[in-house]
Amino acid sequence: SEGIAIITSGGDAAGMNPAVKCAAEYAAKHGLKPWLVYGGLNGLIQDKIVEADRLLVSGILHRGGTVLRSSRSKEFFEYSFREQAYQNLKKRGITKLLVIGGDGSFRALHQFYTDFGMPFAGIPATIDNDIAGTDYCLGVDTALNMIRESIDSIRDTATSFSRAFVIEVMGRHCGYLAMVSALASGAEICLTPEIPYNLDSIGARMKHQIENEGRDFILAIVAEGTKMGDYVTRWINDSIGMEARLTVLGHVQRGGSPTVYDRIMAYKFSVAAVESLISGQENAIMVYRKGAFGHLPISEVCDNKYEMDPSIVRLCKPLSE
Numbered sequence: 001s002e003g004i005a006i007i008t009s010g011g012d013a014a015g016m017n018p019a020v021k022c023a024a025e026y027a028a029k030h031g032l033k034p035w036l037v038y039g040g041l042n043g044l045i046q047d048k049i050v051e052a053d054r055l056l057v058s059g060i061l062h063r064g065g066t067v068l069r070s071s072r073s074k075e076f077f078e079y080s081f082r083e084q085a086y087q088n089l090k091k092r093g094i095t096k097l098l099v100i101g102g103d104g105s106f107r108a109l110h111q112f113y114t115d116f117g118m119p120f121a122g123i124p125a126t127i128d129n130d131i132a133g134t135d136y137c138l139g140v141d142t143a144l145n146m147i148r149e150s151i152d153s154i155r156d157t158a159t160s161f162s163r164a165f166v167i168e169v170m171g172r173h174c175g176y177l178a179m180v181s182a183l184a185s186g187a188e189i190c191l192t193p194e195i196p197y198n199l200d201s202i203g204a205r206m207k208h209q210i211e212n213e214g215r216d217f218i219l220a221i222v223a224e225g226t227k228m229g230d231y232v233t234r235w236i237n238d239s240i241g242m243e244a245r246l247t248v249l250g251h252v253q254r255g256g257s258p259t260v261y262d263r264i265m266a267y268k269f270s271v272a273a274v275e276s277l278i279s280g281q282e283n284a285i286m287v288y289r290k291g292a293f294g295h296l297p298i299s300e301v302c303d304n305k306y307e308m309d310p311s312i313v314r315l316c317k318p319l320s321e
């Protein structure tokens, strides 16, 4: 039977493992032979392709990261390496690809499709939630829960000491994690690339609360993409006059057992992706919009910028001014 290769690529995200398991099982049940690619796109080039069996995909759904491992492949940009990857698939009778990753990975696969006509389906997976056309990417809920737990913990020490804490959260260019976690954890300040912020008015708001309302601690969430963590920490210390500390949450945000939501979304995305390949679609990215699953041609995903949920932006604006 026709082979389908399953790859995880780019930054790892919780939910990748349940997606791999579900996709392999669903494909096998529907007449395709599932293969697993180890090491992302580099693994495709280096021929790390193994036929999936029950054992390889058992005991993985509760684990964070990706048991298939991942990479951000530079070689895949070169035609000769892509040709190598194509030969590795061809000799095994693999005619379809399922890629679980971010938009960089989708772009690479689109190039691969243009070169060799190899049909693929994409499942959006990145904690950044920055893929155009979908409201949700796998891994976001788990990352938000990791962040929420860290901020709750920092709040305990902040309120015990009359201190300000600046917490930098991930999101290469995207403020989604920062906005949602600032709201969920009741932060006073939130700085993101998407919402213009005004330190003067933020400073006045904080001073007013300190002088009139008994405020004696501050939580400020800063998106990685603003590169403002250090600056804001010094600014709170010097201008607002409250002792301030910076916590860069870093890669703890990428790990952890996938939440129930990410597991179920992984299953739904995987079924949609395998079905789209079976029905003959050749370069579709699965999307979840307004509560429903669908798919978009790769060009619509890669040529557009993600749009931030306007209701989240509206709620967050007061934290930026």
Ligand code: F6P
Residues within 6 Å of the ligand: 011, 126, 127, 128, 170, 171, 172, 173, 224, 254
């Ligand atoms: O895209 C996911 C992400 O975690 C971003 O939030 C962050 O900017 C980047 O990856 C970090 O990359 P690396 O894991 O290569 O350090």
